[in-house]
Amino acid sequence: MTSLLSILALGFFLGMRHATDADHVIAVATIVARERNARSAAVIGAAWGVGHTLTILVVGGAITVASALTTNWVFPALARLDSFADYAAAAEPVAVAATDPTAKPITRDPPSAPS
Numbered sequence: 001m002t003s004l005l006s007i008l009a010l011g012f013f014l015g016m017r018h019a020t021d022a023d024h025v026i027a028v029a030t031i032v033a034r035e036r037n038a039r040s041a042a043v044i045g046a047a048w049g050v051g052h053t054l055t056i057l058v059v060g061g062a063i064t065v066a067s068a069l070t071t072n073w074v075f076p077a078l079a080r081l082d083s084f085a086d087y088a089a090a091a092e093p094v095a096v097a098a099t100d101p102t103a104k105p106i107t108r109d110p111p112s113a114p115s
Contacts, residue, residue, distance in 0.1 A: 019049070023093050030096050 018024070028048055032041035 019052075023089060026093050027096050030100055034102065 028045055031048065032044050035041040035044060
């Protein structure tokens with residue numbers, strides 16, 4: 001029982017650390033910044049967190065079941081999935097910034113002609 005509680009506590013705290021990574025903070029801040037009051041921002045933030053949790057449970061459960069039911073052929077596929085997840089995590093803040101309707105375009109003044 002102690003071992004299970006230790007594993008759950010470790011998972012919780014690692015999840016909290018992951019949730020405070022820069023990409024997550026930027027994504028949530030961008031989404032909730034559009035809201036006019038704290039209550040609706042909190043509801044959206046909580047829904048985002050629940051969606052993340054359900055995704056982790058579904059994908060993690062599927063990987064666990066697949067690993068338990070299959071032989072060595074699944075592990076190369078898991079390595080490719082991990083690599084894809086890294087690229088997706090890198091692309092996510094770019095996609096959030098690119099689709100933000102409140103963002104102002106970055107412009108540069110053209111260089112002035114020599115006199």
